[in-house]
Amino acid sequence: MSSTDQIQVLDADEVLNRLRGLREQQPVKFSAFYSSHLGGVVTDPALMVIPFDDHIVHRGHGVFDTAAIVNGKIYDLEAHLDRFLRSAEASKLALPYSREEMRDIIIRTTAISGQKKGSIRYWISSGTGNLGLVPAADAKPGFFVMIFPGLEYDESYYTEGMRVMTTTYPIKPPLYAITKSTNYLPNVLMQLEAKEKGLDNGVFIDADGNVGEGSNMNMAFVTKEGVLRHPKFDHILSGCTVVRLLELAPVLVQQGILKDIVIGDIPVEEAKNAAEMMLIGSSIYVAPVVEWDGQTIGDGKPGPVAKAMLELLQQDMESGEGRLIEFSD
DSSP states (O other): OOGGGGOOOOOHHHHHHHHHHHHHHSOOOOOEEEETTTTEEEOOGGGOOOOTTSHHHHTOOEEEEEEEEETTEEESHHHHHHHHHHHHHHTTOOOSSOHHHHHHHHHHHHHHHTOSSEEEEEEEEOOSSOSSSSOOTTOOOEEEEEEEOOOOOOTHHHHTOEEEEEOSSOOOOHHHHSSOBSOOHHHHHHHHHHHHTTOSEEEOBOTTSBBOOOSSSEEEEEOTTSEEEEOOTTSSOOOHHHHHHHHHTHHHHHTTSOSEEEESOOBHHHHHTOSEEEEEETTTEEEEEEEETTEEOTTSSOOHHHHHHHHHHHHHHHHOTTOEEEOOO
8 A cells, every 4th residue: 555545634633733743853953933823932843834835935025133042132133123123125025023022022032032142033924825925915914923942053164164165056146135034045955065075064155256245145355464344245144243243343343363354256266365264153153164175264164353353253142232132031
């Protein structure tokens, strides 16, 4: 008998049992999930679901953002919410709630989770009601918040450095690159390509031969003269973490660790001849890159600027004035 001969019509209790069985086979550590469809928070991962006809699922018509939980506080939420709302506007998404209400839901869901360290990811969707391109006439935008431990990266990324490749996949057009939408297919393909070759990540290059960004992180370089360089943000995502680090980096100029900070186009060959290269993001923080397309970057070891920038970020995440939100469970 084939598997299709055994298809069953399931009742609600059986569906829930099977969803819980799925989570037992693939344990997850999602600790709390808010859904505007439900109008509340669930803590059972089996119940952290979105209807199949929500356009965020079958059309990718949705946006998201992520903030960090550090020592029981939320870091830099306001900057992430600013970008979240910009992405929603660019994607023609109606807001399910006001900014203040979404902020409050995020904080309250985080408190319910009991998580003291990890990540908060939140989404806006265009809603349920049909399987077309345009949302149903009566569709209500969805809002979802997930609390989880965060993405994990090998410790060797920081102690030994990462190895990357120029991806064969084209960079997203600027409109889509600067919008944090749920359509991450190019990013996924880039990462899969790198992993298949035994490497850690990829590098998007723009049509003019300039450095773009990584799979889900920004890229910065230090010239042999000690200048910190970063690509312009008009064709790549404006990463909240790197934007904050660029605000903090003048301290390194004052300390003599850097000579200057320049934002502009970075041709690939100039980038490959840098003294240091690093990937920067809200989950990876600051990770040095020591090899690109088989070519050694600098002396092939994590450099002092990457280390100093990581320390700057960690200090800001622990004590950044005005950037930490306390919550209680």
